[in-house]
Amino acid sequence: MSVAIDTGLGLTVRGLTALFNTPRGMALAVADVDLDVAPGEMVGLVGESGSGKSVTLRSIMGLIQTPGHVTGKVEWGGRDLVAMPAEELRRIRGSEIAMIFQEPMTALNPVLPVGLQLEENLVAHTRLNARERRARALQLMNTVGIPAAERRLNEYPHQFSGGMRQRAMIAIALACSPKLLLADEPTTALDVTIQDQILKLLLDLRDRLAMSVVLVTHDLGVIAGTCDRMAVMYAGRIVEMGTVIDVFRQPRHPYTRGLLGSVPRAGAVRTMLSSIEGTPPSLTDLPAGCAFHPRCSFATDICRQERPPLLSLGNDRKAACFHHDRVAAAEAIL
């Protein structure tokens, strides 16, 4: 099928915007998102519930339906996925670009054996014959660490544990050796030892297949343990971006700083956490100026009037805050 297209440039997202027409008004779920993912790179997308992480991934994949509307550019291998005809996009989805969803039960078909679901993907996107497909399915089950693969292929999703279902989802996503994997909270519903296994599996696969990965999570610890670069979302916008090491060492946006202070660390038993006061805003009723200002301890007048642009601060670092210097200079969180 599709001849090797030069995807050497990875993924380039520019001005990605997703609007939903809701009874309470227009909700700007994702606003003007720019994101680059290099080949073989793992980029984390973190933010609180409702900040637009899933909608960002689904917009990249072309999975937003009415009443949603997506604009902007998603460049992949020299083509723009947003402008691409539906038919062509379908061909790319599941082959070059694959997605794993937060709740595997909703993404797996409950009435089809797992093996068949794997094969369906291979039928749609490859020219393998039946015997080759079976062999490939077995190989994929082994790759993702599902024991007794021969028997497991004939079983239904409900016969799998949560962790096994997530592995099966990953196997299906990997069926056509994608170059880009969009993983939406792939471990949130899992126990922590199983989460650890799945994340390490993703890292191994990334290395082996030279795949790019966008990993969505609300857990900064997951980012710290896995990603190369990260983007922090708040109220639909990216507010900070950089290498994981840099952002953790010296956050330049007060929200990132607050998130980092909210997670308990080893060796600080029963100390007060530096929490963020208040709650995230409603998307249909965003505060004027910087959306974070009602919760921000660094806010000044300008923050209530103007929206801070996402500025490059050099060294592959960006932040959307008028006072990023003060934030960077603030004393360490611990």
Next chain:
Amino acid sequence: MNAVPIISVDGVSKQFGASYSLMRRLAGEPPLAVHALNNVSFEVHRGETLGIVGESGCGKSTLARCLVRLLDPDGGAIRFEGRDISTLRSAERRAFNKRVQMIFQDPYGSLNPRMTVSQVLNEALSVHRMRPKGDIPARITELLDLVRLPHDAASRYPHEFSGGQRQRIGIARALAVEPDVIVADELVSALDVSVQAQVINLLLRLQEELHLTLIFVAHDLRLVRHISHRVAVMYLGQIMEIGPSESLFASPRHPYSKALLDAAPELDPTQRSRVVAARGELPSPLDVPPGCPFASRCSHVFDRCRVERPALTKRASEHSAACHLVDFGAMPSALADAV
């Protein structure tokens, strides 16, 4: 901490029957049962926070429900100030229900949507006759202050609040009856991290101010470690290790505690590991192996582990573990001598 414990749990077991399938009946096999709690023993000291941590299905919620007598154990006893709570009748039982309060995980499900916050608190205050009628409004204001909710919250309904605020209403309701003990089951699990931190800070502060005893049940080791004086680590209905929070997590004495700790996503990107913390999956609770429950996943397993269940035995003062490797995680003796 050697005073009489406020709560003592002594060999408590709890089973739930699974459906008795025709196949098993015909085969003459006994009905399957989930051993949700298996010979669990520990003590809770007055004024401390005891954390209970473990993965899904290990029996945390079952234990929490037994502690407040929403469930009765099948074996063993739970004592409150020395009295077996299963023997408490009428007035004594009401007094127990007042002094030991549970706060539930689901802030939506546990509040009546048709009652305002003031009605919710009023109900709690009147059921236990906490205050003369005339003093109730003032007490409600006091409670709202205590959990840092605005005074106008009193006239609003639960759906008008955010998740974190609803959790505060649940806490205010529990505090209304001036309990000695609060049992919190996954209190902040459903909340965003920034809001989690607000509620954790509130609990830390309230505990100091009101000298509460807190039993904090959660699956997130980082939260449990943070808030607890002591921690019990559970696996498949049993306590694997119990000890002071700092020492337990600085040098765990049980391979499962170590695996949980290694798997917990910590905030330091410079300390990465590609080694899997624990292989394999949790065994079915219907089919708990005869020896050590962790044997199927433990990288230190040896023959004895598969046949003999390790008892929870003392490792240091206030610190016990249930593993045949009694030296697991111990400091090398030279080091220990130097300390």
